Amino acid sequence: MKEGVSGVGPASRQHELVRTADGSATLSWGAEHFHSVHGAVTESTHVFIRAGLEAAGKEHVDVLEIGLGTGLNLLLTWVRCLEGKLSVGYTALEPHPLGSELINRLRHAEDLGWPGLHDSFLERMASGTEEWHQPMGGLRFRRLVAPVQRFEAHGAFDVIYFDAFAPQHQPEMWTLEVFQRMFTALRPGGLLVTYCAKGDVRRAMIAAGFQVERLPGPPGKREMLRARRN
Ligand SMILES: C[S@@+](CC[C@H](N)C(=O)[O-])C[C@H]1O[C@@H](n2cnc3c(N)ncnc32)[C@H](O)[C@@H]1O
Structure with missing residues (x-):
């Protein structure tokens, strides 16, 4: 189960590296x-x-990620680009960027069997700029140090990776107002996906205008949600 809260909290809390059931960190x-x-x-x-x-189902996909965190979704997307499957413009929001030392210790690129990507990945994750990085291997990337509650875009994205901490820990991420912003940010036909399948979240998405389907979830979760802007 994925749970957590934003980067605010007791200063005594430390990030610890954990091995998950498939061996990845x-x-x-x-x-x-x-x-x-x-x-x-x-x-x-x-x-x-x-x-x-x-x-x-597109050759070029503009992705918006809510919650860049350790960058695992970024790296998985990059690998799909390097495999020649598609090209991606990737915008990630992260108001509480992790330090490069933690990203370095995680070794996500090695978990994915692409150790040669580690340095370029680290460079992008550790960079202070909000500008687009030089495209590499079919991926164009920028990170914005901004909360989703203040992000505005209009018909600019094909897919949103909605990877916030769980609603019981960060309810302010899963509101009607946030999903209305996400709806506006997507192009017609665009998709928002999330691991969360809670009824309140589904209803907030529907109220924002999305058509929502429940899909089988990953190990440990019965269902996940996919919302479409028609
Ligand atoms: C579940 S983690 C994301 C995991 C990440 N996708 C990964 O692969 O490591 C949730 C992330 O949302 C970020 N976050 C917290 N408040 C946010 C906000 N208001 N807007 C956008 N992201 C936020 C947290 O800092 C955290 O990195």
Whole structure:
């Protein structure tokens, strides 16, 4: 189960590296985790890559990620680009960027079998700029140090990876107002995917104008949600 809160909280809390059930690494922060303990790579691949990126069915996909965190979704997307499957413009929001030392210790690129990507990945994750980085291997990337509650875009994205901490820990991420922003940010036909399948979240998405389907979830979760802007 993925749970957590934003980067605010008791200063005594430390991020710790945790091995998940599929052997890939994530971070814990107190009792919470950045990914499912049933498998970080397994969860991200299932929810964001298969049900989102690949389901978009386009040769070029503009992705918006809510909650860049450790960058695992970014790296999985980059690998799809390097495999020649598509090209991606990737905008990630992260108001509380992690330090490069933590990203370095996680070794996500090695977990994915692409150790040669580690340095370029680290460079992008550790960079202070909000500008687009030089495109590489079919991926263009920028990180904005901004909260989703203040992000505005109009018909600019094909897929949103909605990877916030769980509603019981960060309810302000899962509101009607936030989903209205996400609806506006997507192009017609665009998809928003999330690991969360809570009824309140589904209803907030529907109230924002989305058509919402429940899909089978990754290991440890019965269902996930995919919302479409028609
Ligand atoms: C579940 S973690 C994301 C995991 C990440 N996708 C990964 O692969 O490591 C949730 C992330 O949302 C970020 N976050 C917290 N408040 C936010 C806000 N208001 N807007 C956008 N992201 C926020 C947190 O700092 C955290 O990194």
